[in-house]
Amino acid sequence: MRSDMTLGRCPRFIRWGGWLGMMLVLFLWVGVVRAADSKADPEARFDAANRLYEAGRYAEAIQAYESMRGEGLVSSALLFNLGNARFKLGQVGQAIVAYRRAQEWAPRDPDLAANLRFAREQNDGVRVPRPVWIPSGLERIGLGEWAVLSVVFLWGWLLLQAVGFVRPPWRLVLRSYSWALAALWLMSFASFGGVWYLQRGLKWMVVVRPETVARLGPLAESQSAFTLKDGAEAIVRDRKGDWVQVVDGRQRVGWVAGNDLVAVHP
Amino acid sequence: MGVCPGIGVGWAPLVWVLLGLFLSPVSMGASFTATVDRNATGVGEPVVLRLAFEGISPPGVPELTLPDGLRAQFNGSSREFSFVNGRSSTTLVYNYSVVALKPGDYTIPGFAYEVEGQRLASQPISLRVMKGDETGGGGDPLRRFGFVRMVVPKSEVYVGEVIPFEVQLYVQGAEDLQMPQIAADGFILGKLTKPAQSRTQVNGILYTVLIFKAAATAIREGNLNLGPAECTLVLRIPAGRTQRRDPNDPFGGDPFDFFGERFRRQPATLKSDPVVLKVRPLPAEGRPGSFAGAVGVFGMVATGGPAQVALGDPVTLKVQISGRGNLEAVSYPVQPPAVWKGFKLYPATANLQTSDELGVEGVKSFEQVVAPEEADVRAVPPLEFAYFDPGERRYKVLRSPEVALSVQTGSRTTAPEPSVTLASSAGREAAASAGRRELVHIKPRLGPVLAHAAGADWVGRPVWWLVEWLPLGLWLGAWGWRRWQDSLAADPRRVRLIETRRRVRDGLRALSGLAGSGDASAFFAAVFRLLQDQLGAVLDLPSAAITEVVVEERLRKGGVPPSLCDELSALFELCNQARYAPRQDPAELGAVAARATRALESLQSQEVER
Numbered sequence: 001m002r003s004d005m006t007l008g009r010c011p012r013f014i015r016w017g018g019w020l021g022m023m024l025v026l027f028l029w030v031g032v033v034r035a036a037d038s039k040a041d042p043e044a045r046f047d048a049a050n051r052l053y054e055a056g057r058y059a060e061a062i063q064a065y066e067s068m069r070g071e072g073l074v075s076s077a078l079l080f081n082l083g084n085a086r087f088k089l090g091q092v093g094q095a096i097v098a099y100r101r102a103q104e105w106a107p108r109d110p111d112l113a114a115n116l117r118f119a120r121e122q123n124d125g126v127r128v129p130r131p132v133w134i135p136s137g138l139e140r141i142g143l144g145e146w147a148v149l150s151v152v153f154l155w156g157w158l159l160l161q162a163v164g165f166v167r168p169p170w171r172l173v174l175r176s177y178s179w180a181l182a183a184l185w186l187m188s189f190a191s192f193g194g195v196w197y198l199q200r201g202l203k204w205m206v207v208v209r210p211e212t213v214a215r216l217g218p219l220a221e222s223q224s225a226f227t228l229k230d231g232a233e234a235i236v237r238d239r240k241g242d243w244v245q246v247v248d249g250r251q252r253v254g255w256v257a258g259n260d261l262v263a264v265h266p
Numbered sequence: 267m268g269v270c271p272g273i274g275v276g277w278a279p280l281v282w283v284l285l286g287l288f289l290s291p292v293s294m295g296a297s298f299t300a301t302v303d304r305n306a307t308g309v310g311e312p313v314v315l316r317l318a319f320e321g322i323s324p325p326g327v328p329e330l331t332l333p334d335g336l337r338a339q340f341n342g343s344s345r346e347f348s349f350v351n352g353r354s355s356t357t358l359v360y361n362y363s364v365v366a367l368k369p370g371d372y373t374i375p376g377f378a379y380e381v382e383g384q385r386l387a388s389q390p391i392s393l394r395v396m397k398g399d400e401t402g403g404g405g406d407p408l409r410r411f412g413f414v415r416m417v418v419p420k421s422e423v424y425v426g427e428v429i430p431f432e433v434q435l436y437v438q439g440a441e442d443l444q445m446p447q448i449a450a451d452g453f454i455l456g457k458l459t460k461p462a463q464s465r466t467q468v469n470g471i472l473y474t475v476l477i478f479k480a481a482a483t484a485i486r487e488g489n490l491n492l493g494p495a496e497c498t499l500v501l502r503i504p505a506g507r508t509q510r511r512d513p514n515d516p517f518g519g520d521p522f523d524f525f526g527e528r529f530r531r532q533p534a535t536l537k538s539d540p541v542v543l544k545v546r547p548l549p550a551e552g553r554p555g556s557f558a559g560a561v562g563v564f565g566m567v568a569t570g571g572p573a574q575v576a577l578g579d580p581v582t583l584k585v586q587i588s589g590r591g592n593l594e595a596v597s598y599p600v601q602p603p604a605v606w607k608g609f610k611l612y613p614a615t616a617n618l619q620t621s622d623e624l625g626v627e628g629v630k631s632f633e634q635v636v637a638p639e640e641a642d643v644r645a646v647p648p649l650e651f652a653y654f655d656p657g658e659r660r661y662k663v664l665r666s667p668e669v670a671l672s673v674q675t676g677s678r679t680t681a682p683e684p685s686v687t688l689a690s691s692a693g694r695e696a697a698a699s700a701g702r703r704e705l706v707h708i709k710p711r712l713g714p715v716l717a718h719a720a721g722a723d724w725v726g727r728p729v730w731w732l733v734e735w736l737p738l739g740l741w742l743g744a745w746g747w748r749r750w751q752d753s754l755a756a757d758p759r760r761v762r763l764i765e766t767r768r769r770v771r772d773g774l775r776a777l778s779g780l781a782g783s784g785d786a787s788a789f790f791a792a793v794f795r796l797l798q799d800q801l802g803a804v805l806d807l808p809s810a811a812i813t814e815v816v817v818e819e820r821l822r823k824g825g826v827p828p829s830l831c832d833e834l835s836a837l838f839e840l841c842n843q844a845r846y847a848p849r850q851d852p853a854e855l856g857a858v859a860a861r862a863t864r865a866l867e868s869l870q871s872q873e874v875e876r
Contacts, residue, residue, distance in 0.1 A: 043711070054708075075713040076713060077711060085708075090576075090578060111706040151734055
């Protein structure tokens with residue numbers, strides 16, 4: 001009897017387990033298929049978004065680009081086109097944000113530089129001056145590129161050190177190369193730091209409202225100091241609640257409602 | 267079912283359709299044209315009149331009705347087949363020789379025929395007939411073998427008016443012909459066309475006629491000479507065999523020269539008479555404000571869109587000005603700035619397409635982008651284009667209709683530059699001079715996907731910092747280890763102290779085990795050895811030389827606290843006693859182990875003056 005009960009229970013358990021396993025496999029399959037479908041053929045989705053742009057349906061094109069971006073399909077071309085679509089809709093500030101984000105991945109793209117300059121010219125064109133200690137043109141090489149360069153130089157230097165450790169007679173020969181690699185690493189790492197400071201250390205924000213008022217204090221009742229137009233770029237100095245203290249291209253300092261700004265690096 | 271149902275059923279209709287397309291004459295609309303080989307001739311010189319019926323055949327030879335002074339003679343007919351772009355057509359051509367009996371300007375009227383129930387009609391043809399001595403060349407002896415004639419249809423023109431003209435070269439035979447050179451001071455000359463060729467009889471001599479066509483535009487008023495036209499060539503002058511043979515030499519010449527040269531070559535430059543044109547200025551009276559120099563006959567079509575825009579959105583205006591005249595001088599209809607109030611204007615682009623070989627007829631297309639900047643804008647204002655019609659000798663004004671606009675107010679406050687494609691270099695220069703640029707168009711390829719949006723900022727992640735700093739950490743570690751090893755190699759006493767500290771630590775751990783086992787002799791031997799090791803290391807003496815005497819002689823004098831010295835002496839004494847009277851009590855051994863541990867740890871931190 002006991003044996004029968006055991007025999008009777010085992011098939012039921014196996015049967016339920018089989019059903020559960022099948023359900024699990026089905027869910028996994030559906031999930032994989034949906035995930036694959038959502039990310040299937042990014043180029044086709046990109047083309048579809050571009051078609052919307054070409055048809056003048058800029059708002060829908062923006063949605064399509066943003067949808068891809070939200071799913072991680074980020075490329076400099078996508079950000080570039082997103083910037084164009086926003087610009088066509090008159091969202092100059094949002095376009096500048098997109099262009100600047102794209103420029104970090106494609107720092108030497110002339111089209112990108114042209115459109116960013118073009119978008120900036122829609123505003124008063126006064127940009128926040130860069131720190132004098134950072135050489136101009138440093139950001140022609142992107143942050144990631146500087147990072148990779150510094151890592152390569154450092155590992156190369158370490159490799160030479162290791163070789164010298166294993167083969168002491170080679171040390172004399174390797175010394176000059178070792179110094180050169182060390183110097184290159186220092187330079188690349190310093191450049192990385194400079195670009196990092198420019199792009200991330202300075203908290204850049206862009207005005208995305210047609211016009212926003214900068215006030216002397218972080219209150220709606222505070223006296224207005226000056227106005228900023230759509231596309232004006234500023235650096236964050238302080239925050240309090242929903243208010244952001246910024247300094248603009250004319251070195252004016254004021255508090256702006258956070259909703260009127262978009263961070264280049266959220 | 268057939269053996270090959272695919273062919274029998276599926277392909278046969280297609281084959282028949284294709285055969286039908288290729289073999290059957292396509293019913294194109296019938297057409298009829300009347301042309302002459304040239305529009306100017308001399309008295310008695312025949313002109314070939316050509317009546318062409320395309321796609322239709324008249325039942326007989328068409329009869330001609332010509333104005334007084336012109337005679338026509340039927341020369342025969344021919345049939346021409348053409349197959350262009352998959353369409354075949356048949357043209358029946360009737361040729362006539364038309365001869366003028368007296369000089370003058372004739373107009374051959376349009377011919378109209380009723381063929382197969384269709385009424386076909388041609389356009390009138392103008393023909394200028396000059397006197398025999400107007401054929402140019404004057405008293406040149408070579409005139410019999412060739413001459414040049416300039417034919418200009420008008421003698422009075424206006425400044426800016428385009429005048430088509432012909433240069434007719436008559437030769438009996440010629441080679442090495444150069445393109446005619448035309449003197450045209452006060453005119454802008456267009457390019458000469460490739461010559462059309464025909465044959466005609468002048469004063470009983472058969473000539474080959476080469477007709478070059480060109481257009482000239484007068485640029486200043488006054489009596490101006492168009493021409494002369496000069497043609498450089500080598501004339502082939504007939505030279506009979508009898509003329510070349512010496513009559514006194516019956517055997518002279520080459521008896522086998524049956525195919526000898528029957529011509530002699532004479533390099534020559536044939537020159538026409540110039541044609542005097544009276545060039546009138548454009549009248550000042552009645553000149554519209556929008557007149558910008560266009561002379562000719564034109565029409566205008568203008569469109570605009572989109573009709574519904576947001577404030578600042580671009581509206582593209584497309585204007586086509588077509589007609590006959592100096593199309594190069596046709597410019598975009600410009601309105602006074604006041605008309606465009608509420609609009610932002612961008613430079614217009616232009617594209618010229620001519621439809622004739624002289625470039626006199628065609629369409630000039632303009633495209634201009636305007637952007638409404640005010641919400642109350644309701645329409646794109648009409649465009650106004652003025653031109654002077656030299657035929658009617660008056661100015662005419664063309665106006666496009668208004669393009670209704672529905673402007674919706676949006677969030678835009680500044681109007682971005684629209685994407686404008688500049689078709690001509692002139693347009694680009696204009697845009698550049700205005701300081702405007704284009705928005706670079708979107709990119710067609712996605713390119714490499716960089717990273718997940720949230721993780722795109724990989725540079726700031728810990729992994730990157732680890733990769734960046736790991737080599738440096740490894741190097742610093744290796745460097746420190748190396749320095750440590752070097753320092754140890756230079757300090758044997760320090761090495762001994764470290765080694766002793768390790769041995770004492772291990773010894774004390776073993777001491778607890780010996781205390782628990784109750785092996786008193788081994789326990790006290792271990793305590794004695796540990797004391798020797800530690801004292802030897804502290805005093806830098808051989809361990810074997812350490813006895814309780816050392817405590818009194820070296821430690822007390824070396825500044826070690828007396829309590830520690832007393833404890834060490836007591837431990838030595840216990841060890842000595844145990845050799846002779848061993849104790850078995852584990853508790854007592856544990857207490858000794860604890861005392862030894864404290865004494866040795868205290869001793870490790872002592873500095874002994876040596």
